[in-house]
Amino acid sequence: MGHGSAPAPRDSxxxxxxxxxxxxxxxxxTKQLSREDxxxxxxxxxxxxxxxxxxRDRHAGKLLxxxxxxxxxxxxxxxxxxxxxxxxxxxxxxPVEMSSVKKGESLADTVRxxxxxxxxxxxxxxxxxxxKLASEFxxxxxxxxxxxxxxxxTQTLLDLYTIRENAGLDGLxxxxxxxxxxxxxxxxxxxxxxxxxxxxHFVAPESLRLPEPVRYDLDEAGAAIxxxxxxGDFLGELDVLYVTRxxxxxxxxxxxxxxxxxxxxxxxxxxxxARDDLTVMHPLPRVxxxxxxxDDTEHATYFEQAHNAVxxxxxxxxxxx
Amino acid sequence: xxxxxxxxxxxxxxxxxxxxxxVTAGQALNVLTIVGIDGESGETLSLGMNVPSDRFGAKDIxxxxxxxxxxxEVDVLSLIAPHATINIIREYEVAExxxxxxxxxxxxxxxxxxRHCITNADEPVETRFDVLSEGDGVxxxxxxxxxxxxxxxxxx
Numbered sequence: 079m080g081h082g083s084a085p086a087p088r089d090s091x092x093x094x095x096x097x098x099x100x101x102x103x104x105x106x107x108t109k110q111l112s113r114e115d116x117x118x119x120x121x122x123x124x125x126x127x128x129x130x131x132x133x134r135d136r137h138a139g140k141l142l143x144x145x146x147x148x149x150x151x152x153x154x155x156x157x158x159x160x161x162x163x164x165x166x167x168x169x170x171x172x173p174v175e176m177s178s179v180k181k182g183e184s185l186a187d188t189v190r191x192x193x194x195x196x197x198x199x200x201x202x203x204x205x206x207x208x209x210k211l212a213s214e215f216x217x218x219x220x221x222x223x224x225x226x227x228x229x230x231x232t233q234t235l236l237d238l239y240t241i242r243e244n245a246g247l248d249g250l251x252x253x254x255x256x257x258x259x260x261x262x263x264x265x266x267x268x269x270x271x272x273x274x275x276x277x278x279h280f281v282a283p284e285s286l287r288l289p290e291p292v293r294y295d296l297d298e299a300g301a302a303i304x305x306x307x308x309x310g311d312f313l314g315e316l317d318v319l320y321v322t323r324x325x326x327x328x329x330x331x332x333x334x335x336x337x338x339x340x341x342x343x344x345x346x347x348x349x350x351x352a353r354d355d356l357t358v359m360h361p362l363p364r365v366x367x368x369x370x371x372x373d374d375t376e377h378a379t380y381f382e383q384a385h386n387a388v389x390x391x392x393x394x395x396x397x398x399x
Numbered sequence: 400x401x402x403x404x405x406x407x408x409x410x411x412x413x414x415x416x417x418x419x420x421x422v423t424a425g426q427a428l429n430v431l432t433i434v435g436i437d438g439e440s441g442e443t444l445s446l447g448m449n450v451p452s453d454r455f456g457a458k459d460i461x462x463x464x465x466x467x468x469x470x471x472e473v474d475v476l477s478l479i480a481p482h483a484t485i486n487i488i489r490e491y492e493v494a495e496x497x498x499x500x501x502x503x504x505x506x507x508x509x510x511x512x513x514r515h516c517i518t519n520a521d522e523p524v525e526t527r528f529d530v531l532s533e534g535d536g537v538x539x540x541x542x543x544x545x546x547x548x549x550x551x552x553x554x555x
Binding site for chain 2: 211
């Protein structure tokens with residue numbers, strides 16, 4: 079699934095093991111990644127996590143441009159931490175309200191300008207397809223950090239890293255619950271898991287089920303998917319339960335939101351039938367879809383998941399820069 | 400000529416140009432939009448809409464004088480008029496006859512139905528859709544939305 083031409087061979091490395099460059103310069107969607115691509119990033123992330131000091135000056139002098147047209151805490155901060163731990167730095171567009179976007183500048187113009195300031199771009203934007211469009215206007219690597227309800231591929235890489243560390247990716251049985259319609263982390267994760275023959279259970283109200291284009295792709299990929307409106311007996315068979323936030327603004331009124339959100343809440347009672355080694359994940363931020371009492375159980379993996387963002391994004395940047 | 404024929408408006412043969420026949424009834428104006436003919440460049444146009452047809456019950460016909468449409472230009476028509484036939488006319492004779500074929504992609508022809516798609520923002524790009532397998536419709540290469548029914552409604 080080529081979305082770009084194969085990159086030129088990277089500079090020779092000063093430390094750690096030889097690295098296979100990724101096949102594309104831009105990371106727009108997990109659909110462009112093969113199993114080998116994903117495993118190369120995860121293997122490299124494991125190397126980074128094992129000895130971060132070995133990568134300290136790897137990209138000294140390199141600049142990563144952060145173009146966030148939507149709010150972000152984890153993604154933005156972890157990209158910044160990652161490039162700084164590789165010896166580089168960031169140039170940050172800052173809030174949209176303070177930028178030329180406010181004056182009506184197009185995305186195409188913004189990224190064409192910013193690519194002159196940096197060695198790679200990280201883009202988050204509220205419109206679907208924004209990263210694809212931006213990639214057509216720049217030559218430096220562009221990383222999609224979320225395009226509306228589209229994709230969030232770097233989140234998926236850290237999700238897969240977390241899954242591999244805790245449950246393994248082979249023969250995986252995973253439940254994905256919450257806002258599956260607008261949840262870009264869900265879309266990217268589902269696409270990526272087709273490479274691993276995972277058994278996927280999707281749990282959502284009818285109004286928030288997986289959108290047609292995602293189901294089309296999963297069907298084309300021959301994925302084994304099961305859709306449910308409620309958590310059922312299958313919970314006891316899962317290796318991983320991936321919970322996402324149901325957003326208040328998706329519902330016409332507060333009562334409807336409360337009614338639906340309450341049905342998709344995970345607490346100690348809900349986990350009573352789960353396996354002891356069930357890994358519970360969440361891309362965060364959570365509101366109340368995972369009760370705080372779960373935090374103290376062996377299941378809770380969401381903070382570890384958030385922390386894995388740094389070695390995984392370090393590995394990714396090391397492969398792309 | 401029968402007496403009835405005297406009361407019908409006859410569309411004359413064209414000397415040189417293109418006849419697009421067997422167009423799905425009601426789609427003739429969309430055909431013109433897709434091939435980029437709006438009358439301003441001076442071509443003589445003849446349109447027949449809802450013309451009785453043995454094969455389809457009713458059909459539209461578009462005749463464009465003085466312009467030979469290329470296969471690439473007409474293949475886009477397969478999205479809204481899959482049975483259309485293209486006749487290239489030279490000196491009143493049919494010099495070439497071919498069918499429309501499904502293209503791989505269509506560019507700048509359809510608006511994306513997803514209002515959150517970046518192509519619906521004010522960006523300097525044309526829309527681009529991949530044409531999926533027969534019956535599956537078309538797919539925006541930017542937001543990946545699938546348009547599988549009423550495609551003509553998204554012709555700007």
